[in-house]
Amino acid sequence: MTDAPAISVQGLTKVFGDRTVVDHFDMQVPKGAIYGFLGPNGSGKTTTIRMMCGLLTPDAGSGTCLGFDILHEQDRIKANVGYMTQKFSLYEDLTIRENLDFVARMYQVPNRRDRVRQALADLGLSERANQLAGTLSGGWKQRLALAACMIHDPALLLLDEPTAGVDPKARRDFWDEIRRLSAAGVTVLVSTHYMDEAIQCDFIAYIAYGKKLISGPAREIPAMIGLHTYQVTGPDISALEAELRQDPGVGQVARFGAVLHVSGTDRAALDAVARRHQDKGDHKWRLKEAELEEAFIYLMAGAEDNFQAVAE
Known part of the structure; x- marks a missing residue:
């Protein structure tokens, strides 16, 4: 039983009005993993996570979360889940300690005062314990929200766009804490569209317009797609970019400052493009390992917006 996944769901579907927001979603989430859900805003990430964890009832599908049935044992799931919403949802007119x-009272946490004291220490909040939550910066509010999520020692942590609006240092500190929790056996689901956060995850699912495009170990996603990439540098990169976008041997062109990442799934065709341009001697082409960002751009370019017809 120790090897059983923390979450196992099949065929999850959710419809709001005329929109199928989540369309027959399957997922296996290993225990203790940091699992990232990537996709554009409105792609169904939050709805999917909430259904998998018993916080929202699907219209179709089945599965288990922490060994409990997501359709019939939702209360037992909720008691073992910590949920951090994108918007700060605690009381701004109460202190951090209050x-x-x-929250500890709500979950009927035993030895409540000691547990609050420990939570303050774990997240570096002890010296600010008597500060009103409404006066905190984004980074400190984030720490408080995480402490509140973990006050009842949940086995599963849900993070919905957890670092939106916080500074880079606060984001790094936050992810240090998430990795510590994961190492202690807590399963973490993270909804994000930040690529620098995606690389922090053990596993990734790309979701667009209600459908799962791909899922698997983060480091294996580009290879699963079969994506190959060249890094291109040199003068007048904008003109080259425009030319390459019209080349049938190129699957996609992504610009990163003064560097182009030229990708495709047809290695032979891509190599031919590279040789042709290298022979001109104007630009340096270097084959590189395709990374998550190229994979994400490639997947999104091919995703069909099934919401568009509804909106029109």
């Missing part, structure tokens, strides 16, 4: 004490 907020944590309130």
Whole structure:
């Protein structure tokens, strides 16, 4: 049983009005993994996560979360889940300590005062314990929200766009804490569209317009797609970019500052393009390992927006 996945769902579907927001979604989430859900805003990431964890009832599909049935044992799932929403949802007119004490009371945490004290220490909040939550910066609010999510020692942590609006240092500190929790056996689901956060995840699912495009170990995603990439540098890169976008041997062109990443799934065709341009001697072409960002751009370029017809 120790090797059983933390979450196993099949065929999850959710319809709001005329929109199928999640369309027959399957997923296996290993225990203790950091699992990232990537996709554009409105792609169904949050709805999917909430259905997998018993916070929202699917219209179709089945599965288990932490060994409990997502359709019939939702209360038992909720008792073992910590959920951090994108918008700060604690009481701004209460202090940090008062907020944590309130949440601990809700979950009927034993030895509540000691547990609050420990939560303050774990997240570096002890010196600010008596500060009103409404006066905190984005990074400190984030720490408080995470402390509140973990006050009842959940086995599963849900993070919905957790670092939106916080500074880079706060984001790094936050991810250090997430990795510590994962190492301790907590399963973490993260909804994000930041690529620098995606690389922090053990596994990734790309979701677009209600459908899962691909899922698997983060480091294996580009290879699963079969994507190959050249890094191109040299003068007048904008003109080259425009030319390459019209070349049938190129699957995609992504610009990163003064560097082009030229990718495709047909290695022979891509190599031919590279040789042709290298022979001109104007630009340097270097084959590189395709990374998550190229994979994400490639997947999104081929995704069909099935919401567009509804909106029109």
